[in-house]
Amino acid sequence: MDCCPHGHLHGRLPITRTAAWLPALLALLVAGCVSHPPAGPSAAAATAVATPATNDPGATLQARRTWRFEADGIRFDNQLSAARLSGVERVGDGRYRVDIAPEVHPVNPSPWYGFRIRSDAPRALELRFAYPHDYRHRYVPKLSRDGRDWQEADPTAFQVDADGNARLLLQLEAGELRVFAQPPLLPGDFEAWSTRIAAQVDAATGRFGSSVQGRPLRMFEFGAGADAPLLLVVGRQHPPENTGTQALMGFVEALAADTPQARAFRGRVQVLVVPLLNPDGVVEGHWRGNARGVDINRDWGPFAQPETRALRDLLAARGARGRTVFAIDFHSTFRDVFYTVAEDPARAPDGVLHAWMAAMQAEFDIDDRPSAARTPVFKNWAFCHLGAPAVTYEVGDSTPAATLGEVARHAAASLMALLADPPPPAAAPDCPSFPYG
Numbered sequence: 001m002d003c004c005p006h007g008h009l010h011g012r013l014p015i016t017r018t019a020a021w022l023p024a025l026l027a028l029l030v031a032g033c034v035s036h037p038p039a040g041p042s043a044a045a046a047t048a049v050a051t052p053a054t055n056d057p058g059a060t061l062q063a064r065r066t067w068r069f070e071a072d073g074i075r076f077d078n079q080l081s082a083a084r085l086s087g088v089e090r091v092g093d094g095r096y097r098v099d100i101a102p103e104v105h106p107v108n109p110s111p112w113y114g115f116r117i118r119s120d121a122p123r124a125l126e127l128r129f130a131y132p133h134d135y136r137h138r139y140v141p142k143l144s145r146d147g148r149d150w151q152e153a154d155p156t157a158f159q160v161d162a163d164g165n166a167r168l169l170l171q172l173e174a175g176e177l178r179v180f181a182q183p184p185l186l187p188g189d190f191e192a193w194s195t196r197i198a199a200q201v202d203a204a205t206g207r208f209g210s211s212v213q214g215r216p217l218r219m220f221e222f223g224a225g226a227d228a229p230l231l232l233v234v235g236r237q238h239p240p241e242n243t244g245t246q247a248l249m250g251f252v253e254a255l256a257a258d259t260p261q262a263r264a265f266r267g268r269v270q271v272l273v274v275p276l277l278n279p280d281g282v283v284e285g286h287w288r289g290n291a292r293g294v295d296i297n298r299d300w301g302p303f304a305q306p307e308t309r310a311l312r313d314l315l316a317a318r319g320a321r322g323r324t325v326f327a328i329d330f331h332s333t334f335r336d337v338f339y340t341v342a343e344d345p346a347r348a349p350d351g352v353l354h355a356w357m358a359a360m361q362a363e364f365d366i367d368d369r370p371s372a373a374r375t376p377v378f379k380n381w382a383f384c385h386l387g388a389p390a391v392t393y394e395v396g397d398s399t400p401a402a403t404l405g406e407v408a409r410h411a412a413a414s415l416m417a418l419l420a421d422p423p424p425p426a427a428a429p430d431c432p433s434f435p436y437g
């Protein structure tokens with residue numbers, strides 16, 4: 001088992017273990033082999049949370065501000081992209097409570113947080129995280145002085161008690177420290193990555209719509225052309241889900257690689273990639289929703305949001321119905337699990353989904369959780385409307401980068417082998433349980 005989840009995120013966002021800026025912090029903060037149990041509710045409880053999302057729940061965007069404690073020479077702020085901080089209170093000498101509230105309530109318990117602390121001088125600090133409505137701390141803090149090199153808080157400096165209350169001890173140097181649930185991946189990071197992959201495979205890139213706040217929704221497509229069987233890759237409907245994005249990137253990089261298998265695959269299949277469907281949620285530091293607080297992965301049926309409508313319309317323009325031979329939507333949760341559609345004929349022993357799942361489970365400990373297609377999530381819509389074998393590919397929040405990369409490459413290689421020439425035709429959509437036409 002690869003114990004320490006540190007490495008390079010595709011060479012662009014290094015998470016280093018030895019940072020020159022940290023000598024004074026090392027005693028408290030040297031990243032160890034952290035294996036905190038999920039601080040939040042169990043995975044079963046998390047997935048059981050019903051998320052009403054067909055209507056605008058009326059989210060309020062957080063106020064961007066700075067909290068100043070001049071006597072202590074300390075300032076907190078949530079001014080950075082992807083930051084989330086709702087309040088700060090000094091509760092004692094060197095002790096502060098940081099309040100983190102979701103964009104809307106109730107919401108899936110994914111308590112994303114992110115803030116910057118600036119200190120005039122070196123000093124010790126104790127932070128207590130406070131969440132409303134019995135939400136529990138979920139993500140082990142990631143720390144950075146410069147926004148590029150990130151380090152996970154050491155278990156000796158970070159604890160979550162049985163009630164889900166978290167405490168973080170910091171030994172600050174003069175200057176700034178960023179404390180985030182995960183190293184932020186911003187729209188510009190997605191764009192830089194997409195541009196690099198697109199150049200590698202001579203892909204067409206494009207903007208297919210706009211988010212609620214007017215940010216571009218971007219895609220790129222490459223492979224065998226407009227009439228070829230189509231593979232759909234979608235990601236980041238939910239803002240905090242970094243590990244899912246890392247898996248998406250590893251998966252797509254394998255499809256775009258300069259290998260005989262990938263070259264042959266691109267000669268017979270077209271790949272369409274939408275790596276970031278919820279840019280507003282990412283920039284706003286939301287736990288789950290878009291700028292309106294709507295969970296867009298509960299909008300594949302209502303289509304009340306511009307993000308889902310834009311992708312639906314793009315897929316209609318590409319003739320994706322009946323042409324899509326596989327669809328994957330990347331997410332993160334408490335563990336590695338693939339959700340599939342129970343009524344999908346590709347799950348039968350001679351089906352491509354069955355074979356792909358078997359290939360994955362032969363190598364890795366990944367659950368296959370089929371369920372009837374009743375909810376308006378992308379996977380169900382892709383099966384019920386496009387006729388595609390469809391998977392929600394969930395990566396554990398703390399799955400090490402090396403492991404999730406290995407799984408993603410195996411997922412891509414297995415799928416390329418299974419979508420051999422000619423790829424199996426898409427099934428005729430048949431979805432009586434899906435209540436959306």
Ligand SMILES: [Zn+2]
Pocket residue numbers: 237238241330331332
């Ligand atoms: Zn998700």
